[in-house]
Amino acid sequence: MSAVTTRSSAASPENVPPVPDRVGLSVTVRNGLQLTWRSIVKLRTNPEEVLGLMLQPIMFVTLFVFVFGQAMMGDWQTYRDFLMPGIIAQSVIFATMGTGFTLSQDVEKGIFDRFRSLPIARSAPLIGAVLGDLVRYAITVVMVLLVGLAIGFRPDGGAVGVVVAGALILVFAFALCWMSAFVGMLARTPMAVQSFAMILLFPLTFGSSAFVAPDDMPGWLAPIAANNPVTHVVDAMRGLMLGGDVTGPVTWTLVWAFAITAVFFPLAVWAYRRRT
Template sequence: MTTTLTMPTTDRTTPTPKRHISVQQTVTQSMTMAYRGLLKFKHNPEQLFDVVFQPIIFTLMFSYIFGGAVSGDVTSYLPTIIPGILAQTVITTSIVTGTQLREDMDKGVFDRFRSLPIARISPLAGALTADVVRYFIATLITFATGFAMGYRPDGGVLGFLAAGALVIFCAWSISWIFALMGVLMNKASSVQGISMLVLFPLTFLSNAFVSVDTMPGWLQAFVNINPVSHLVTAVRDLANNGRFGVDVLWSLLGAAIIVAVIAPITVKAYMRKA
C-alpha cells in the first residue's frame, strides 16, 4: 500500500502590502539623506571650493577694481558691493543642487534608494536641505571677508542675521528650479551650462555692482524689474540700515511663489523617475 503525502502549498500570488510611511518618518528619513549630503562634503571637500573661495575672490576682485571708480575708495564701496557679492554668490551656489541630483540619478544612486523601505521623496528633500549648509557657509564667508576689509554695516546684529536669512531662503527657493532641471535633463553638464547661462545675466545685469543711474535707459528698465536687484536692495536695507523695506517683501513674495509653483512640479517629475 502506497501512501501519498500532500505538502502544503503556499500562495505566491498574494502581493506584499505596501509599507505605510508616516510624515514623521518621512521627515526623519529626509534628515538622514541630508546628513548623507553633508558626508559628501567630508569625503569630497573640493565640493565646497565654490562657497569658500568664490566669495573671497569676487569680493577682493570687484572691490579693488571698481571701488575707486564707483565710490572713490574701497572702504566706501563695501556697503554697495558686499550685499551684491552675497546675493550673486549664494544664488550661483544653488546650481549645484541640480547638477548633483542629475549625477546621482545617472550613477544609479536613486535606483538603490528605490529598493529601500523609505519615502521616495526623502532623497530629494535631503539634497535640498543639505545644500542650505552651502548657502550658510557662503553667506558667512562673504560677510567675514567684508568685515576683514573694513565693512561695518549699521543694521546691527538683527539686520545682519535677517539679511543672511533672506539670501539663504531665496537661494533655497531657486534651488527648486535647478532641481527640476536636474530631473528633466539628461546630463549634469547641461544643467550647469544652462543654469549659468540664465544666472549670469540676472546677477550682472542688476544693481549688485554699480548704481542703476549709470546705465542706459533701456537697461535700467530691465534692471529695475530684475528679481536679483530687489534681493540686493533688500539685503542692503537690512544689513546697512536695519530697515525692512518693500524690497524685502518683494523678495519674500517672489521666493514663496517659486516654491509654490515649482516645488510641486519638481516633486511630480521626480516621483515619475525615482
C-alpha cells in the same frame, strides 16, 4: 519550502528592525533628514569642495572691490559697502546651481535607483538634497561675510541686520533651488545642468542691483533690472545691513520667493517623479 520560510531563514529578525508597513509623515521626515546628513557629510569628506566654498568668496570679493571699486565709486571702501550685500546674494544664487547638478549626478550614477528600491519615503532624496544645500548656502553667506569683515566692512545694521539679511537670502535661495532641482531633473547630464544654469543665473544676478545701481544702466535695461527679483533681495539686504528702505524690498522678496516656489516646487516634484 515556501518563500516565507526562505525569508525568515535569510533574515535574523533580532538584527533587522521591522520596516514600517507604510511610509507616513514621520518616516518621510526621518528619511529626509538622514539624506540631509548624507549631503552634509559629503562636505566633510570633500576638502576640495569646502576649499572651493572658501576660496571663491575671497576671490570674488577681492577682485570686485579692488578692481572695480575705485572706477565705480571713487574709492574702494564706498564700493565695498555697496557691494557686500550684492555679492553675498550673487554667491548664494550661484550656489543654488549645485542642487540641480548633484541631483542630476545622483540620477546618472544610479544612486537614486538604489534609494528607490528601498522601502523609504519616495521624496526623501529630494528633501535631503535641498536641505543639505541650505546648509551649504549658509556656509557661503558666512564665508563671504567673513571676507568682507576682513577688508573692513562694518555694516550699520549690526548683527541683527546681518542675520536677518542672511536669513532673507536663504529664503530666496530655497525658492531658487527648486528651479535648480527642476532643471536638474530635466537635463540629461550634470554638465547640461551647469551650462543651462549659467545662462540663466548670469543675467539674473548681473542684471540686478547687486553690482551696479539700475539707475546707472542704459534706459532699456534699467527698468528690467529694477524689477528683477534679485534686485529686491539685494535692496532688502542693503537696507537691513546698511540702513535704508526695508519694508518694500523685503515684501517683494518674500512675494517672489513664494511665487518661484509655487511654480517650481510642483514642477521639480513632477520632474523628479517622472525621472525616478
